[in-house]
Amino acid sequence: MKVVILNGSPKGQNSISLQTALYFQKLHPTHDFQVLDVAQKIKFYEKKFDTIKDTLESADLLLFVYPVYTFLAPAQLHRFIELMKENKVSLENAFVSQITTSKHFYDSTAHAYIEENCYDFMGKYIPGFSGDMDDLVTKQGQVQAKDYFDKMLFDIEHNIYTLKPVLKQEVPAYRSILEAKEKTIAKNVVMISDYQEGDDSLKAMMDDFVATSKANIRVVYLKDLRIDGGCLGCLQCAISAKCVYKDKFDAFIQEEIGHCDAIVYAFTIKNHFANSYMKLFDDRQFCNGHRSVHKGKSVTYIVSGDLDSEKNLQTVIQARSEVGGLYLCGIVSDQHHPSQSILNVCQTLDYVLEKPIERPTMFYGVGGTKIFRDLVYVMQGFMQADHKFYKENGIYDFPQQNKLQLYKMIFLGNLLQIPAVQKKMKGQLSSYILAPYKKVLEEEEK
Ligand SMILES: Cc1cc2nc3c(=O)[nH]c(=O)nc-3n(C[C@H](O)[C@H](O)[C@H](O)COP(=O)(O)O)c2cc1C
The missing domain is CATH 3.40.50.360 (Flavodoxin domain)
Structure with a gap:
């Protein structure tokens, strides 16, 4: 299967979001993955869009991979979508999905935005994957990522995709027509x-x-x-x-x-x-x-x-x-x-x-859970059944409990105040942040 990844992060290869896509590439070496750094190279694509139109239209699976930026996607990816429309790209032969990383702040609106655009391109849309920034370096995050990709392969094999909504207020009455399946x-x-x-x-x-x-x-x-x-x-x-x-x-x-x-x-x-x-x-x-x-x-x-x-x-x-x-x-x-x-x-x-x-x-989900977490914590003397459940299920994940991360960030922040360190680190911060993700990809390779 030909998988085309539209890397919508302005950070190009240093993108955290891209690492999840590369993780799938490592897990499925038989598929042909191609990464296009469309956000970082947006100026190039503005002039030379014709160099990739065929690549987009011949993909079996096209993945928008990007960070959530202020409720939606980075401006460069918005621009790339404009270019796709100006150049009349059709994705009618492709399955299309999306992968993001973010802190889950309005990742829902970002996903809805890309989904709506996928329908404009006539793509067969498969619901996307929205990971937290750090998910890929955790076991649970890796399992969820694998689950997403495996389910997507199942959907592609069985031609399952979300159907484009067509505004139609008159709802026709449905009549049963389907045959019963064996209960296995x-x-x-x-x-x-x-x-x-x-x-x-x-x-x-x-x-x-x-x-x-x-x-x-x-x-x-x-x-x-x-x-x-x-x-x-x-x-x-x-x-x-x-x-x-x-x-x-x-x-x-x-x-x-x-x-x-x-x-x-x-x-x-x-x-x-x-x-x-x-x-x-x-x-x-x-x-x-x-x-x-x-x-x-x-x-x-x-x-x-x-x-x-x-x-x-x-x-x-x-x-x-x-x-x-x-x-x-x-x-x-x-x-x-x-x-x-x-x-x-x-x-x-x-x-x-x-x-x-x-x-x-x-x-x-993330927002709602945090509100309940704070509520139950304060009301624990009274909401005893909830409190017991929250303790047993690790829902009290207050950020201040992540002491190691807290002290690491204080140390890093102070270090970067030193001009000599600042000079040495210039342009390297992204690759430093990426180190734990690269470790996951290397481990998967072994
Ligand atoms: C300009 C800007 C806007 C952002 N807006 C959001 C946001 O609305 N919601 C959110 O959860 N994260 C937001 N983030 C955080 C990024 O989505 C997050 O750091 C992401 O993992 C970066 O991925 P990348 O390395 O692939 O670029 C924003 C970051 C930047 C720089």
């Missing part, structure tokens, strides 16, 4: 549905989804569930993890949902969310406090209605998945290509059921 995956998958009489399109999508997955999916209809009322906000559960209601919903959540391997939510959009019964179900999960009890599992959404117009709902879905540490397999909607997207998302669900994978959390 023995995992516990629950579909939570707020299906109501008349939601025929939702029901058809649910039926096809259940038929098409290789796992047996247990459907729980919210209307059949006993929920005596909404969360009262009494905080009685903060200590005991037990709810004051006697409807046994807390036990249901903790025993039946808590132990499942994957959750599928199915609902019809109503008043810019779902039926209020769905919200009842959400709020009553407060008996789990701020604990991401489903971390490492997966979640899928089946949504009927005009999802394209519901930007806030899209954000809620993404943010909830991330804060909960869940792998979002995808969103099936009757708005666009529903049968194709049921097949795609089902394959992803089956894949992660057989080989659970994690992806690094982006801005919504």
Whole structure:
């Protein structure tokens, strides 16, 4: 496979982001990788774009690899995208994805920006990988990077990609058309549905989804569930993890949902969310406090209605998945290509059921977790169940606990105050920062 890497870091070969792409090159030497330093050499490409147009259009996989710069990408990469459009580059034969490093501050908007541009180039878009700056030098970061690339190879092999949204407010009703697959995956998958009489399109999508997955999916209809009322906000559960209601919903959540391997939510959009019964179900999960009890599992959404117009709902879905540490397999909607997207998302669900994978959390997840971390830490005397969970799961990662890094930076900062050292180090700081990443690449080579 021909993999073309568009290196969008102004630092060129000294880019941290690029190291993740080079890591994949080391892991998969049979694929043909080519790196183009498009940001660093932007002046050259402004004059000589024709030298690479064929390279871009003949790629099987094109990867935008760049640092997040102020909510989006570096200006040089924005300029390169302008050049691609001016030169009418078409990526219709390529799969396209993206790799970034950042501190996860609005990496979500940067990824959305590149994704939207990929659709303009007609590329088959595969969701990208957003690593923290230091991820590649950690074991967990390496595992997540490998997971991303392996899943991408699976997607390419099975022609799975995110379909370009086409604004279309009239949502045609979906009718079941897919054939049932043999149930070969023995995992516990629950579909939570707020299906109501008349939601025929939702029901058809649910039926096809259940038929098409290789796992047996247990459907729980919210209307059949006993929920005596909404969360009262009494905080009685903060200590005991037990709810004051006697409807046994807390036990249901903790025993039946808590132990499942994957959750599928199915609902019809109503008043810019779902039926209020769905919200009842959400709020009553407060008996789990701020604990991401489903971390490492997966979640899928089946949504009927005009999802394209519901930007806030899209954000809620993404943010909830991330804060909960869940792998979002995808969103099936009757708005666009529903049968194709049921097949795609089902394959992803089956894949992660057989080989659970994690992806690094982006801005919504990282930001949300930090807010909860600080909240629970201060409230630990009261939020005892949360505090115990946060301690056991290493969520108290306050920066000030990373003493080694703190002292290293103080030492480095003081050293660089000395003019002679400053002179010696001039232009070398980037390669000094890169040393631990190079070590990872060398280790992988052995
Ligand atoms: C001009 C500039 C803007 C940045 N903006 C962001 C940002 O919005 N969010 C973030 O998380 N990191 C931001 N960063 C940090 C970089 O994304 C991060 O250091 C990245 O790992 C650098 O990758 P590179 O070595 O491949 O260039 C910014 C850095 C610079 C220099």
